[in-house]
Amino acid sequence: xxxxxVIILGAGPxxxxxxxxxxxxxxxxxxxxxxxxxxxTCLNIGCIPSKALLHASHMLHEAQENFEKMGLMTASPKVxxxxxxxxxxxxxxxxxxxxEFLFKKNKITWLKGWGSIPAAGxxxxxxxxxxxxxxxxxxxxxxxxxxGVTVDETTVxxxxxxxxxxxxxxxMVVIGxxxxxxxxxxxxxxxxxxxxxxxxxxxxxxxxxxxxxRAFQRIMTRQGLTFVLGAAVQGVDVAKGGAxxxxxxxxxxxxxxxxxxxxxxxxxxxxxxxxxxxxALGVEVxxxxxxxxxxxxxxxxxxxxxxxxxxPGPMLAHKAEDxxxxxAEILAGKAGHVNYGVxxxxxxxxPEVASVGATEDxxxxxxxxxxxxxxxxxxxxxxxxxxxxxxxxxxxxxxxxDRILGCHLIGPAAGDLIHEVCxxxxxxxxxxxxxxxxxxxxxFSEAMREAALACGDGAIHA
Ligand code: NAI
Numbered sequence: 001x002x003x004x005x006v007i008i009l010g011a012g013p014x015x016x017x018x019x020x021x022x023x024x025x026x027x028x029x030x031x032x033x034x035x036x037x038x039x040x041t042c043l044n045i046g047c048i049p050s051k052a053l054l055h056a057s058h059m060l061h062e063a064q065e066n067f068e069k070m071g072l073m074t075a076s077p078k079v080x081x082x083x084x085x086x087x088x089x090x091x092x093x094x095x096x097x098x099x100e101f102l103f104k105k106n107k108i109t110w111l112k113g114w115g116s117i118p119a120a121g122x123x124x125x126x127x128x129x130x131x132x133x134x135x136x137x138x139x140x141x142x143x144x145x146x147x148g149v150t151v152d153e154t155t156v157x158x159x160x161x162x163x164x165x166x167x168x169x170x171x172m173v174v175i176g177x178x179x180x181x182x183x184x185x186x187x188x189x190x191x192x193x194x195x196x197x198x199x200x201x202x203x204x205x206x207x208x209x210x211x212x213x214r215a216f217q218r219i220m221t222r223q224g225l226t227f228v229l230g231a232a233v234q235g236v237d238v239a240k241g242g243a244x245x246x247x248x249x250x251x252x253x254x255x256x257x258x259x260x261x262x263x264x265x266x267x268x269x270x271x272x273x274x275x276x277x278x279x280a281l282g283v284e285v286x287x288x289x290x291x292x293x294x295x296x297x298x299x300x301x302x303x304x305x306x307x308x309x310x311x312p313g314p315m316l317a318h319k320a321e322d323x324x325x326x327x328a329e330i331l332a333g334k335a336g337h338v339n340y341g342v343x344x345x346x347x348x349x350x351p352e353v354a355s356v357g358a359t360e361d362x363x364x365x366x367x368x369x370x371x372x373x374x375x376x377x378x379x380x381x382x383x384x385x386x387x388x389x390x391x392x393x394x395x396x397x398x399x400x401x402d403r404i405l406g407c408h409l410i411g412p413a414a415g416d417l418i419h420e421v422c423x424x425x426x427x428x429x430x431x432x433x434x435x436x437x438x439x440x441x442x443x444f445s446e447a448m449r450e451a452a453l454a455c456g457d458g459a460i461h462a
Contacts, residue, residue, distance in 0.1 A: 001128060001129055001130055001131065002030070002109070002130050002131070003130065003131035003132070004028045004029060004030045004109070004130065004131070004132045004133075005022070005027040005028045005029060005132065005133050005134065005331070006018075006019075006022050006027050006028075006029045006030075006132060006133065006134045006135075006136060006328075006331055007029070007030045007031075007032065007111070007115075007123045007130060007132035007134075007135050007136070008022075008029065008030070008031045008032070008135075008136040008138050009031075009032045009115045009117075009123065009135070009136065009137050009138060009139050009276065010031075010032070010033065010040060010137070010138035010139040010140055010308075011031045011032075011033035011035070011038040011039065011040055011099070011110070011138075012039065012040020012041055012042055012043075012138060012140045012308065012309075012317070012320065013039075013040060013042050013043075013308070013317040013318070013320045013321045013324070014040075014138040014140070014307045014308030014309070014310075014317075014320030014321060014323060014324045015031055015033075015040065015136065015138030015307075015308070015324065016031065016038060016039065016040070016099050016102070016103075016324075017320075017321040017324040017325055018136055018138060018307065018323075018324030018325065018327055018328050019031045019103070019106070019108045019324075019328075020102055020106050020108070021324065021325045021328035021329065022328040022331060022332065023106035023107060023108050024106065024328075025328060025329065025331075025332035025334070026332065027328070027331065027332060029108050029109070030108065030109035030110070030111050030130065030132070031103070031108060031109070031110055031111065032111045032113065032114070032115035032123060032125050033110060033111075033112065034112070034113050034114035034115075037092075037093075037096035037097075037100075038096055038099040038100055038103065038110070039092075039095060039096045039099050040140055041140055041141070042317040043092060043095045043096050043099065044092060044096065045159070045160045045163060046159065046317075047317055048091060048092055048095050049088045049089075049091065049092050049163045050159070050163065050183055050184065050187070050348070051091075051348055052087060052088040052091040052092075053084070053088055053163065053184075053187045054183060054186070054187055054348050054349070054350075056084050056087060056088075057186075057187045057188075057190035057191050058190065058350050060077060060079065060190060060191065061190045061350070063076060063077050064076050065387075066387050069387070079168065079191060079192075081167060081168055085164065088163070111123075111125045111128075111130065112125075113125040113126045114275065115276075116275055116276050116277045117135055117137075117276055117277050117278070117281055117304065118277060119281070120135070120281065120301050120302065120303045120304060121133070121135070121303055123135055133303065134303055134304075134305060134331050135303060135304045135305070136297075136304075136305045136306070136307060136327060137273065137276065137278075137283075137291055137299070137304065137305065137306040137307070137310050138306070138307050138308050138310065138320070138324065139271075139272050139273055139276065139310050140271075140272050140308060140309045140310065140320075141269040141270055141271050141272050141309035141310070141315055142269060142270060142272040143158035143159065143160070143265065143266075143268075143269055143270075144267055144268045144269055144270045145265075146175065146233060146265060146267050147235075148233070148234055148235025148236065149175070149233070149235060149236045149263075149265055150236070150238070151265060152238070154166075155238050155242065155243050155261075155262060155263065156236055156238060156243055156262075156263045156265060157262060157263070157264055157265070158264070158265055158266070159180045159184060159264075159266060162184045162188075162262075162264050163184075165262060168188065168191045168192060168193060169188065169193050169260065169261035169262040170192075170193060170194065170261055171193060171194045171195075171196075171242075171259070171260040171261050171262075172185070172188050172193045172194070172195045172196070172260050172261065172262045172263070172264060173195075173196050173197075173198060173243075173245045173258050173260040173262075173263045173264070174195060174196070174197045174198070174263075174264045174266055175198050175233050175236075175245065175263065175264065175265050175266060175267055176197075176198075176199060176200075176265070176266040176267040176268070177197045177198075177199035177201075177204035177205060177227065177229075178205060178206070178266060178267070178268065179205070179347050180264075180266035181197055181199075181264065181266035182197070182204065182205065182216075182220060182225075182347060182349055183347060183348055183349060184264055184266070185197055185220075185225055185264070186220065186223060186225065186349045186350070189223060189224045189225050190223070193261075193262075194224075194226075195224065195225050195226070196225075196226045196227075196228060196258050196260070197225055197226070197227050197228070198228045198231050198233055198245060198247055198258070199227065199228070199229050199230075199231065200230070200231065200232055200233070200250075200267075201229065201230070202229050202230045203217070203229065204216060204217050204220075204227065204229070205347070205353075207359075208345075208353070208355060208359070208408070209355060209359040209360055209361070209394065209406075209408035210359070210360070210361055211360070211394065211408075212353060212355070212394065212408045212409070212410050215391065215392070215410055216347075216349075216353055216410055219351065219390055219391070219410070220349070228247070228249075228256065228258075230249055230250045230251055231247040231248070231249055231250070231256065232247055232248055232250060233245060233246070233247045234246045234247055234248060234255075236263050241261070242259055242260055242261045242262075243259070243260060243262075243263045244257050244258065244259045244260075245257060245258050245260070245263055269309065269315055270288065270289050271288075271289040271290050271291065271309055271310045271311075272309070272310070273285065273289065273291060273310055278291070281301055281304070282300065282301055283299045283300055283301050283304055284299065284300040286312065290310065290311050290312045291306035291310050291311050292311075293305070293306050293311050296327075296330055296336075297311070297323060297326070297327045297330065305327055305331075307320060307323035307324055307327055308320030308323060308324070311323075313340065314343060314345065316343065316345065318343070318344070319338075319340075319343050322338045322343075323338055326338045339426065341357065341425070342356060342357065342422050342425045342426055343356070344356040344415075344418045344419065344422055346414065346415035346418065348415060350388075351377075351388060351390055351391045351410050351411045351412055351414065352410070352411070352412070352413065352414035352415045353409070353410045353414055354407075354408075354409055354410075354414035354415050354417065354418035355406070355407065355408040355409070355418065356406060356407055356418055356421055356422050356425065357396070357404070357405055357406030357407060357421075357425060358396060358405045358406040359396075359406060359408065360372065360394075360396060360406075362406075363396060363405060363406075368398070368399075368405075369398070369399035369400060370396050370397065370398060370399050370405060371396075371397055371398075371399050371431075371455050372394060372395070372396055372454075372455070373393075373394070373395040373397065373431060373451045373452055373453065373454030373455030373456075373459070374392055374393065374394050374395075374451060374454055375392060375393045375447050375450035375451040375453075375454055375459050375461075375462060376389075376391070376392045376447075376462070377389050377390065377391045377392060377393075377411040377412065377444075377447055379447070379450065379459070379461035379462055380442075380444060380446055380447045380450075380461070381441075381442045382412075382442040382443055382444055382446070383411065383412050383444055383447070385442070386412065388411065388412035390410075390411065391409065391410035391411030391412070391414070392409065392410065392411065392447075393407070393408075393409040393411065393417075393447045393448055393450070393451035394407065394408045394409065394451065395407050395421070395431060395434075395448075395451040395452055395454070395455055396408075397430065397431040397455045401430065402430035402431050402432055402455065402456075403428060403429070403430055404421060404424055404425050404429055404430065404431055404434070407421040407448075407451075409447075409448075409451075411444070411447065412444050413444050417444060417445055417447070417448055420434070420445065420448055421434070421448065431452045431455035431456060432452070432455075432456055434448065434449060434452035435449060435452035435453045435455070435456055437449065450462065
């Protein structure tokens with residue numbers, strides 16, 4: 001038995017970042033992790049492996065579509081799926097080992113195994129019970145299930161199985177046009193699969209700015225994805241060599257179905273807190289499975305805290321990281337804080353989609369007076385030079401004060417570009433502040449400035 005200031009359950013982006021910050025602030029910290037490698041869902045079976053496959057499949061697409069246009073007369077590359085998987089595994093390995101290195105560097109103890117909380121102040125791992133002044137639940141999330149759909153991770157897969165398919169399927173049906181469905185759907189579409197995306201709502205990517213969502217759907221359709229919207233999936237029947245997805249269209253109750261080699265279930269994730277013993281402890285859990293916390297990550301039991309996907313809010317690695325850092329600071333007696341109004345969201349397709357702050361629909365619903373500055377990447381020389389003129393930036397600012405309220409864009413490097421608006425919003429900047437900031441030419445970032453200019457006297461290249 002050992003005793004610590006803090007024991008964190010889960011070594012995902014929330015847990016491992018919390019641990020590092022706790023150690024930096026002088027606390028004695030341990031992390032319980034039952035997986036063989038650190039980094040949680042994100043590094044092992046989520047963000048990182050999917051980005052490797054997105055990159056590889058994007059390169060293939062570039063070679064097939066654009067190489068000859070640039071005078072690169074190489075024959076179109078062939079896909080060696082086993083090697084592509086090897087590349088992906090190598091990327092994952094480098095990152096998980098990196099976290100292990102950071103644990104050693106910061107003298108963080110890794111308690112290997114699955115943990116539970118027998119009582120406040122105690123964490124049980126295997127047969128051993130360890131003591132801690134504070135316990136942090138950072139156990140993340142798992143894919144949600146859907147009635148009538150049985151996942152076997154071979155024919156009917158979640159994002160986990162979609163990363164390790166035995167071969168590239170000829171046909172794939174994706175259930176859910178959210179982030180996972182579109183990222184993984186676009187990977188397989190680029191690798192040659194015929195991909196159909198079945199979505200319950202009448203638009204893709206719920207919560208996204210409606211204008212961006214429409215443009216995104218058009219671009220994805222051009223890239224070969226087929227969408228069936230407004231369709232409630234009734235079930236999936238697995239037969240030898242594939243599965244059939246059945247749905248009813250909400251508009252007229254008509255039935256539809258589609259057979260495919262592989263079905264990807266991507267209808268959301270739910271908090272993963274099974275086996276921790278929360279009920280016996282009296283830690284309150286909300287109806288959708290999230291741990292209830294106050295504004296400072298404290299659960300209903302003193303000394304037990306929760307962060308990341310296990311608590312309400314967007315299920316994003318960077319939101320969990322920020323909560324991990326803020327909580328570490330609170331536990332060290334400082335004032336940790338997360339600004340939930342400035343958490344960016346990114347979809348890593350090509351082009352990328354990114355957003356931060358309010359959407360136009362939200363501003364309308366709130367009855368706020370706002371102005372919109374838009375700029376198309378067609379007017380951006382750098383984007384055109386690399387065949388990425390598709391897409392646009394949309395900046396929303398207060399009509400009277402010019403303060404930036406939100407930004408939504410679809411286009412090259414959108415996931416990086418969004419951060420200049422995040423910084424601007426953290427500083428309470430106006431659109432004019434952004435417009436008066438010199439942006440290097442030729443860069444994609446000029447499109448951000450042009451959108452800011454469009455909030456005022458007008459963009460230059462529009
Ligand atoms: P999601 O919440 O993004 O999308 C789920 C979609 O499934 C929604 O469009 C929903 O309307 C639809 N749906 C629900 N029930 C359905 C039904 N019965 N039939 C048809 N469609 C149905 O969830 P997703 O894509 O599974 O991702 C899970 C979580 O992981 C999300 O919170 C997401 O933010 C996070 N994630 C983030 C990534 C990123 O930041 N790039 C990448 C991958 C995941």
